[in-house]
Amino acid sequence: MSEKPGSPFSRRAVITTFAATAGAAAAAGGALAAGGRDTAPARPSGTERRTEPFHGTHQAGIATPQQRYAIFAAFDLETTDPRKGKRLTTEQAAANFQRLVQGWSAAAERLTQGRSPGPMPFARTEVPADSGIADGLEPARLTVTFGLGPDLFERIGRERDRPRRLSPLPSFGKDRLEAAWSGGEMLVQVCGDDLQTVSRAFRTMRSRAPGVARLRWSQQGFLGMFGDSTPRNLFGHKDGTANPRPGTPEFDDAVWAAADEPAWFSGGTYLVFRKxxxxxxxxxxxxxxxxxxxxxxxxxxxxxxxxxxxxxxxxxxxxxxxxxxxxxxxxxxxxxxxxxxxxxxxxxxxxxxxxxxxxxxxxxxxxxxxxxxxxxxxxxxxxxxxxxxxxxxxxxxxxxxxxxxxxxxxxxxxxxxxxxxxxxxxxxxxxPPGVRPGGHVASALFTARSHLLAARARPRHG
Amino acid sequence: MSEKPGSPFSRRAVITTFAATAGAAAAAGGALAAGGRDTAPARPSGTERRTEPFHGTHQAGIATPQQRYAIFAAFDLETTDPRKGKRLTTEQAAANFQRLVQGWSAAAERLTQGRSPGPMPFARTEVPADSGIADGLEPARLTVTFGLGPDLFERIGRERDRPRRLSPLPSFGKDRLEAAWSGGEMLVQVCGDDLQTVSRAFRTMRSRAPGVARLRWSQQGFLGMFGDSTPRNLFGHKDGTANPRPGTPEFDDAVWAAADEPAWFSGGTYLVFRKxxxxxxxxxxxxxxxxxxxxxxxxxxxxxxxxxxxxxxxxxxxxxxxxxxxxxxxxxxxxxxxxxxxxxxxxxxxxxxxxxxxxxxxxxxxxxxxxxxxxxxxxxxxxxxxxxxxxxxxxxxxxxxxxxxxxxxxxxxxxxxxxxxxxxxxxxxxxPPGVRPGGHVASALFTARSHLLAARARPRHG
Structure with missing residues (x-):
């Protein structure tokens, strides 16, 4: 997305031209690494061009057929105002949280659908809104999935809206946990079939955080191109054989939130993460x-x-x-x-x-x-x-x-x-559940709350 | 790695059905991860099935169109006999080195051609020769490229065969080098389009080292699927635009060893690595x-x-x-x-x-x-x-x-x-130059030496 002065071509025109005449360019000596061998660099196949929907009942990246690469990043809300150095009130923290997930949701929607990430909050206009590292790359089934940690709800004054089954995991006898790799108030899970687009999406999410939240830890993983077979872990064993199949009652029962959860959480689930x-x-x-x-x-x-x-x-x-x-x-x-x-x-x-x-x-x-x-x-x-x-x-x-x-x-x-x-x-x-068009991640949490506040504020005529 | 009872379908039947009639299978709910969405897991495309030749004038992984993933691993020869704790003689070190590159070459040839890595030295027969993590995966243009560090030649008593232009890099004023990520007597560069096969090949190489050499450092990198375009680095800029094209005189002059190098090194090159x-x-x-x-x-x-x-x-x-x-x-x-x-x-x-x-x-x-x-x-x-x-x-x-x-x-x-x-x-x-069938990496180094020794041993009849 880097904008630069005075381009004779529109971006779209250049891409189209390149795609249409790649062969001619190579023949003319214009393409990199064209000589010598009968192999050519990997080209995007049909798979890489695919996009996953952003909107839906559930967030993408859960029932989505597993992509080949993932970055997991946990963030914590800032506790003080970085400009004034003063401790934030619960209301301020909640406002920061909502602003953050709004920005994240907007950027995630755009990136997963193959568009630029959109404007960057806080930045001067001359600063590019995107790193540009994925310019020319396809979304490759990119998904961005958001989670909320146990400590978040108290922090933003939403204890009563906290999902019923959300509490910190107990410690287990053989755990050797590193604080540096554990916990977190918010999780961003970025998955896709191209590690560079995954890395770019993570960087976009991270770039929306300063002043509001900070990165707590990040982890990145991969799978081989196992196609329809169950992927193998690093012990060489297949991992995921017993998974329920999306769309079956077994899957729904195993994964999606139970009926007794808060209404705003309907369509949600829980993620247990262990390194x-x-x-x-x-x-x-x-x-x-x-x-x-x-x-x-x-x-x-x-x-x-x-x-x-x-x-x-x-x-x-x-x-x-x-x-x-x-x-x-x-x-x-x-x-x-x-x-x-x-x-x-x-x-x-x-x-x-x-x-x-x-x-x-x-x-x-x-x-x-x-x-x-x-x-x-x-x-x-x-x-x-x-x-x-x-x-x-x-x-x-x-x-x-x-x-x-x-x-x-x-x-x-x-x-x-x-x-x-x-x-x-x-x-x-x-x-949280999936995002509806016009909404953002966990927006129902705020709607629910405003209803509640509105109900309280109204005099009862019983 | 978790289990649930009672799948009514055999795996093979499911896969076949899926490939043949993906739509119908999805409708019937019979295919893995088929429910609800119109995407399916990534399948190997033509690119992933490609193999790069192992034998040749030059090693693969240099003029080879750049693959998407790489692991670089530096090793040092052991200085003592691990069983006896005694310091190794130069001759013993040279024998260890040759044994190692023989084992590495044999395994690299097999892996890059899509076969199992072959028997593992040192191990009991009941120990699997391979980690199995890439079972079912294609080579995906896997290459394994070997390099020899400046300190190696003295260590194995081959100072006079050392390539003329090989010496440690000087330090530069702004360097902030970590010893943990620098130097090394031997380098293994593994590249490929599937990170899991790359990871497996690295692990295979590493598993051949114990008793003879030890891992000094390893690094892993990636590129996006830029196809014929120049890849972008993490600053978003294209990186490699000015590269010479393989097969051109410019490439040969820039890359392959000069005529005044030792004969065994003809067809070789140098790799400068900077993190x-x-x-x-x-x-x-x-x-x-x-x-x-x-x-x-x-x-x-x-x-x-x-x-x-x-x-x-x-x-x-x-x-x-x-x-x-x-x-x-x-x-x-x-x-x-x-x-x-x-x-x-x-x-x-x-x-x-x-x-x-x-x-x-x-x-x-x-x-x-x-x-x-x-x-x-x-x-x-x-x-x-x-x-x-x-x-x-x-x-x-x-x-x-x-x-x-x-x-x-x-x-x-x-x-x-x-x-x-x-x-x-x-x-x-x-x-070193490429490997000829029946040879191993740097085998000409040993041939050259034996010739020399043979020449010395023979009485001169002038």
Whole structure:
């Protein structure tokens, strides 16, 4: 969107010309990297050109078929007026919040539909409203999804409108949470099939915050191009096999807000976010049998160890020749079954991080784990590489976060996977319903409130 | 990684049905994630199925049209025998090095051609040879490119075979280098259009190192799907406009090793790697005029400020109505022109990093930079967000790294861009020629040496 003085062409004209005569330009020596090989740079395919609707009953980025890249960013409202240094009143905080989600909603609508992000609040007019890093790129199924953290409602004086099931997650025994990666009053989840458009959208959202809110943490994840197959996590296992299918009653029951929630929250859901580090060297030096018994599935095709194919129901009672259950009772699959949730997780691989504490060996007690890989794997056993940070950004959309809590208590206690993972970040958000044309995210929250205030202000004639 | 009972359909049946009759399947609610929306998950397109050749005169990943994702990883040879704790002799180090590049080459050949990585050295047979995270994925133009650092040759007793132009880069006045992100005896550059296959290939390479070498640093970058257009960096500007085109004499002269290099290095090149942080909030709050004058080009279309289109040669003498050059003499473009190199850089966006020191304001002296954005941008001016780490992984393939050094001295001294960037990592590598079938990376180095040794061992009969 950078505007520059005196362009002889309108932007649209240039793009059209380029698209129409790319071949000719290449022949004329005008195109980059045209010579030498019979491969050409990746070109946007049909998929990349697709757009996801912004308006709807529910926010996009939940039931939306999972995109390949995601950035998650948590923000906190400013507590003081940055100009005067004075503490903000609840009313001021609420006004700031509404202004922020209005700006975010407007920009998100425009970006997801392939337009420029629109004017930037606070800035001088000569400052470009957009970074320009995605000029010429398609939306590539970009979605922007907003969530509200447990502390927000008190902050903006809306305690009574707070969704009933929204409260901070309890701590679990094996958690090694970093404050730097946890919590947050607001969440922005940006997903898309082009990481550069995702990065641009995140930057746009961030650029709307100064003076009103500040970035608390951000995380970014990816998936391979698995097409119709279930994506694999960094342990090589399929992740999301048991997800309910959008549009089914199972999905609606597992994900969308219950009937007893505040009216403004109808069509909403909750997002449980956990940053889970994976000890890849340890996993990679475990035997295939250990790996599969830890999960309870075969890595190769995702079938449960009780037999069948990926989508066969695990049979926890089926035993092998030794009389033991084929699926160990403390395997991950045995523990997590029957908990309905929509998992929409992403892999992450950050390289070395100074922040991250090494995954200690002290919780390494899983029965099936290998302990004898030290001798021929000196880097793993003794090396300084335990601060390597990769794993999964676990995301579960649920009707009730208490379901996750109940499950996590079980997992925390006995999951074999605990020998290979560590939860280092945690957050939970109420995800408001979708935006109606002309509205903004959580606008019903303000409508509801004004009604209430209006009702109070009116004398009753009962 | 969570489970629910009772899917009535087999996975394969569902997939087949979906591909054949997506509409009908959606109507029947039978396809994964089909409900409610008219979009489907991304499917591999023709691009993703492409493979790049592994064998050739030059290594792949240099003249190869730039892929969308890259991981750069530097390794150092172990100096002691991990089993005995004894310091390795030069001969032992050389043997370790050769064993490592043999294993790396074999795995790289297989992975880039869409096969499994092959057996893993050191490991017990029950340990899977592959992480499995890319099972079912296409190579997506995967390439693996290897480089050798300045310190390697002495370490393996091959000082006399060291490429003539390989020596550590000097330090520049404005460098703020982190040891953690600099140097390295060996480089592995993995590029591809699917980040998950790139991540898997990196992991495969890393898994071949224990006992022989250890990871020193790793970095990962991305580009948008710009198709035939020049990619944009995180300042929104096109990056790589002036690159020579593969297959032209200009390219060959700029990139491939000179005739006076050791014979084994014929067909090789050098890679200069710089991790360059960008101060995005500062950039984003500068005016469009400041941004363009800093670069010397219009962000919008990449044309030089002297006029024309992206590929027009910048005219440094052309002046505006005020009599001043349209392209400022200290703009980036004015300084970097006429330095022939193949830039193959990637954007990076790591979020907050504890390691990174904040970009200080002390080198903020560029004439054109804005200094008055503090008041309405409190987050930027006073916030704790300066440790946000994003920027560019600058990669230049050159015939002679001294060309880069000469350029960087100029830039370090007067580039307007210095107000917005900071070099925080630095490395240089000799990149051996391509691999012949049956050989491995740098195998000619060993052949050359054996010839030499053989010649020495033979009595001379003059």
């Amino acid at each position: 889970i580090r994976m000890d890849l060297p340890k996993w990679d030096t475990s035997t295939a049998r250990t790996q599969d018994q830890t999960i309870g599935r075969r890595r190769y095709d995702g079938a449960p160890l009780s037999g069948g194919h990926e989508f066969t129901t695990p049979d926890l009672r089926k035993t092998g020749p030794d009389g033991k259950p084929l699926i160990p009772a403390d395997s991950h699959v045995a523990l997590v079954r029957d908990v309905p949730m929509l998992r929409r997780s992403y892999n992450y691989d950050y390289g070395f991080q100074a922040l991250a504490e090494p995954i200690s060996a002290e919780h390494d007690h899983a029965e099936g784990a290998d302990h004898d890989h030290g001798e021929d794997m000196p880097e793993h056993s003794g090396g300084g590489h335990s601060s390597y940070d990769s794993g999964v950004l676990f995301c579960a959309y649920v009707r009730d976060p208490a379901e996750f809590v109940r499950l996590q208590r079980k997992l925390d206690e006995s999951d074999r996977l605990n020998a290979f993972i560590q939860h280092t970040g945690s957050a939970v958000f109420a995800v | 360059i942080r960008m101060d995005l909030p500062k950039w984003d709050t500068s005016t469009a005029r400041t941004q363009d004058q800093t670069i010397g080009r219009r962000r919008y279309d990449g044309a030089p400020l002297s006029g024309g289109h992206e590929f027009t040669t910048p005219d440094l003498r052309k002046t505006g109505p005020d009599g001043k050059p349209l392209i400022p003499a200290d703009s980036h473009v004015a300084l970097v022109r006429d330095v022939p190199m193949l830039r193959r850089s990637y954007n990076y966006d790591y979020g907050f990093q504890a390691l990174a020191e904040p970009i200080s304001a002390e080198h903020d002296h560029a004439e054109g930079a804005d200094h008055d954005h503090g008041e309405d941008m409190p987050e930027h001016s006073g916030g704790g967000h300066s440790s946000y780490d994003s920027g560019v992984l600058f990669c230049a393939y050159v015939r002679d790294p001294a060309e880069f050094v000469r350029l960087q001295r100029k830039l370090d001294e007067s580039d307007r861009l210095n107000a917005f960037i900071q070099h925080t990592g630095s490395a240089v590598f000799a990149v």
